Amino acid sequence: MPSGPARRPLPTRALFAVLAFVLGLGTIPHRVCERDAAAYFDGEARQVEALASSVTTWTATELAAGSFATGSRRFDGEWLFGTYMMAAMGFGQVALATDDPTRRAESAARMERCLDAMLAPASRAFDRDAWSLDALTSLDAPAGSAQDRGHVAYLGYAGLALGLHRLVVPISRFDAAHDRLAAALGRRFVASPTGLLETYPGEVYPVDNAAALGALALHAKATHAAPSAGLARGLETLRSRAVQPATGLLAQAVSPADGSPRDPGRGSGTALASYFLAYADPSLSAALHHALRRELFRTVLGFGAVLEHSASCVECTGRVDIDSGPTFLGLGVSATGFALGASRANDDRDTFVSLYATAHLFGAPFDEGGSRTFATGGPLGDAILFAMTTAPHRALLAKLGTTGAIARSS
Amino acid sequence: MSPRRALVVLAASLVTLFGHLVLVRLMAHGHVAHVLLGSGNGAPPIGAALLAVALVLLRFAAVVLVPGAILAALASLLAELQSPGTRITSGTGTSSGVAGSAAGTGASIEGRGTK
Numbered sequence: 313m314p315s316g317p318a319r320r321p322l323p324t325r326a327l328f329a330v331l332a333f334v335l336g337l338g339t340i341p342h343r344v345c346e347r348d349a350a351a352y353f354d355g356e357a358r359q360v361e362a363l364a365s366s367v368t369t370w371t372a373t374e375l376a377a378g379s380f381a382t383g384s385r386r387f388d389g390e391w392l393f394g395t396y397m398m399a400a401m402g403f404g405q406v407a408l409a410t411d412d413p414t415r416r417a418e419s420a421a422r423m424e425r426c427l428d429a430m431l432a433p434a435s436r437a438f439d440r441d442a443w444s445l446d447a448l449t450s451l452d453a454p455a456g457s458a459q460d461r462g463h464v465a466y467l468g469y470a471g472l473a474l475g476l477h478r479l480v481v482p483i484s485r486f487d488a489a490h491d492r493l494a495a496a497l498g499r500r501f502v503a504s505p506t507g508l509l510e511t512y513p514g515e516v517y518p519v520d521n522a523a524a525l526g527a528l529a530l531h532a533k534a535t536h537a538a539p540s541a542g543l544a545r546g547l548e549t550l551r552s553r554a555v556q557p558a559t560g561l562l563a564q565a566v567s568p569a570d571g572s573p574r575d576p577g578r579g580s581g582t583a584l585a586s587y588f589l590a591y592a593d594p595s596l597s598a599a600l601h602h603a604l605r606r607e608l609f610r611t612v613l614g615f616g617a618v619l620e621h622s623a624s625c626v627e628c629t630g631r632v633d634i635d636s637g638p639t640f641l642g643l644g645v646s647a648t649g650f651a652l653g654a655s656r657a658n659d660d661r662d663t664f665v666s667l668y669a670t671a672h673l674f675g676a677p678f679d680e681g682g683s684r685t686f687a688t689g690g691p692l693g694d695a696i697l698f699a700m701t702t703a704p705h706r707a708l709l710a711k712l713g714t715t716g717a718i719a720r721s722s
Numbered sequence: 723m724s725p726r727r728a729l730v731v732l733a734a735s736l737v738t739l740f741g742h743l744v745l746v747r748l749m750a751h752g753h754v755a756h757v758l759l760g761s762g763n764g765a766p767p768i769g770a771a772l773l774a775v776a777l778v779l780l781r782f783a784a785v786v787l788v789p790g791a792i793l794a795a796l797a798s799l800l801a802e803l804q805s806p807g808t809r810i811t812s813g814t815g816t817s818s819g820v821a822g823s824a825a826g827t828g829a830s831i832e833g834r835g836t837k
Contacts, residue, residue, distance in 0.1 A: 325801040329723045332797035336790030344785060613786070676781055678750035687749040687777065 342614025342669045348677075349668035352701040353661055355409055360702060362684035364406060364422070367698045369683065370691040371399045371426050389438025390465070390634075395695045396435060397469045400426035402698035404476035409708060420480050427477060427486060430470055439466035442512040451492045461500055464509035465517075467493055468524030472588065475530025479712065482534065494531035494540070497524050501542025506571035507549030516568045518554035521546055522585035522592075529592035533712050547593050550585075555596075559622055560603025564635065576625050579608045579618045579647030580635050586654035587703055594709060601658045604651060609663065610643065615673060616666030618651045620644030645674075649693075653700035657709070671697060725802045728795040735788045735795070742784035745777045 351359035400423050407419035429435060431448075440446045445459060447466040453459035474490040500509050501524070511520045528543040553571045554563045561577025562585050586600035608619040620636040620643070621628035629642065637645035648670055655663040675686035675693065686693050704712075723731070752773070 325798060326723060328801050329728075329794040329798045333790035333794035336793035337786065340789035340793075341786045344789070673781070673785055674778070676746050676749065676777060678746050680750070685750055687746050688774065 338613055341673070342666070345615070345672040346665045346669035348672065349665040352668060353656060353664050355702065355705075357410070357412075357415065360406060361415075362679060362682060363694065363698050363701065364402065364419070365683040366685040367399045367402060367691075367694050368422050370694060371396060371422075371429065389435070389441070391692050393430060393435040393438065393466070393469070395692045396426045396430040397473050398692070398695035398699040400430060400473040401476060402695065402702050404473065404480055405699070405702040405704055407480040408476070408704065408712075409702070416480070420477070423473075423477055423480070424484075424486075427473060430473060431489070436466060439463055439512075448489070448493075451496045455499055456503060460496070461504070462510035462513065464497075464500075464524050465511040465520045467497055468509075468520050468522075468527055471497060471527025472523050472530060472591065475527050475534055475591075478534035479530065490531065491535075494528060498528055498540030498542035501525075501528075501540070501546045504545075506566070506568065507545050507553070508566060508571060509546075510568055514568050516566050516571070517564065517581070518550055518562050518566060519564070519581040519585045519588070521550065521554075522562075522588040525550070525593070526588040526591035543592065547596065550589075551596060555600070555603075559607050559624075560599060561607055561622065562600055576622060576628070577603075577607075578628075578636070579604065579620045579644050580637070580650055582608075583618060583647050583650035583654045587650060587657055587700065590654075590657035590704065590706075590709055591712075594706065597654070598658050601651075601654045601660065604654065605660070605663060608647065609651070611666055614666060615670045616648070616663060617643040617670050618647035618667075620647050649696055649700060652697070653703035656701065656703040656705065659706050668701070723794065723798040725799060728798040728802075731791050731795040735792050738780060738784050738788055742777075742780045745773065745780055749773055749777050 348359060403419045403423035403426065407416045407423065410416050410419070433446075436447055443450070443463060447463040447470075450459055450463055451467075471490070471493045474486055474493065477484065477486060478490060497509075501507065506516065508516050508518065508521045509524060511517045525543055525546045528540050528546070531537070532539040532543070549571065550562070554566055554573060555561070556563060556573065556577045559577055561579075562582040563573035563575055564578045564581040565574040566572060567574060582600050582604050586597045586604065589597040589600065604618060607622050610617055610619065620639050621631065623642075630639075632639050635646060639645070648667055652664060652667050652671065655661075655667060671686075674688060675697065676688050677684050678687050686697060689697060752770070
């Protein structure tokens, strides 16, 4: 028997410390990072307004044509346009969800600043350079002519934001452009040999078409008109050709000749399309979201993230591009961010909370003076997170589906 | 983890947390993400790039590792309080404690054998 006072042996104390470390690792970090998630999911005004304030600053004063330099003039333009479009969606969604007339009017005003910038020549340049024809000019091309096609990236995204604005402000100076844009999109979907429209000549991306279909649906709801025949055709094409039967994921690109998929489906496109399609076809939006959850969603220590490529696609491993953004162990920044919107639009609180924890961890939010900016996000990151964290819940979308524009006194 | 090491871990954790807060503020105020985006395919400004890398690493440490490290350090200190005979500088003594424990186990087995 040892003599002297009993001592706690070192291995026991070390084990105690290791257990405490593991306990802390597994229980504290994700709870710290997800503490604001419920407020965003529930649309608490103070939390949402802080991010709205930051996006207002970016879009009102600080953006210029040279703000982005990805190395590609096309992508620079896409990002500038995307910042204004996502910001407009965020403001529109806030306006649509609130019952406070003052907040609604302020959000509408902020949205209109973004719409003006989104419709300005500088934001249309990326599309114009690719087509050698301005997207808005193409709206006046004779129906069925060679110029009456495509431009779905610019027209689809812009149309979605314009449609959302029209739900908030039924009569405005944007109405004429919105009507022309929706008419052209509907006409082009009907006339397209594949049922989908080109983003750029010879390039067809289903996610961009999803935005255009959301735009057509919102136009019909806002104007109380019958949905365009192009809406039904586009949705049917997405379901039958672009959604992969094996996984339920959305192909990122399809052939412009016959509409056959060019890839087995990806996280970023599927998540963003699920968000867009919430406005046009909630059941298809839900199907994409569920496929995303089943095939690509992962959690580590309570942090949720979305793979850009399915694990079954061996040749896709490590492949990154402008759509995926940076990836880490296959988990994509874009896919994870867009999935926030898909999960909120599909009332999936658990997924939203775990995804938000990851966005909080790597986005590094900084709060000051009632404003929140994500330090690693920049203007586009803030705008996307704003749009995704304010994506409309099913109940609001159902209300839109039955009543069109929600009439409120303001 | 010795008590001294636990105190070092606690201090390092606090420094990490403080440094993280400072870096987030610097990065947000300097619009560093915007600067990095603006550099495109060219080399980004070295200051902005270093700040961004430092923030990501420090934030990961501060948010993911530090809570566990603090708990581990506190657990270690708590264990030390429950065994007041252990001194901070008792590296050798701790080793002999292990040996003593082993001897005790042997005696116990032997005791069972005599029953």
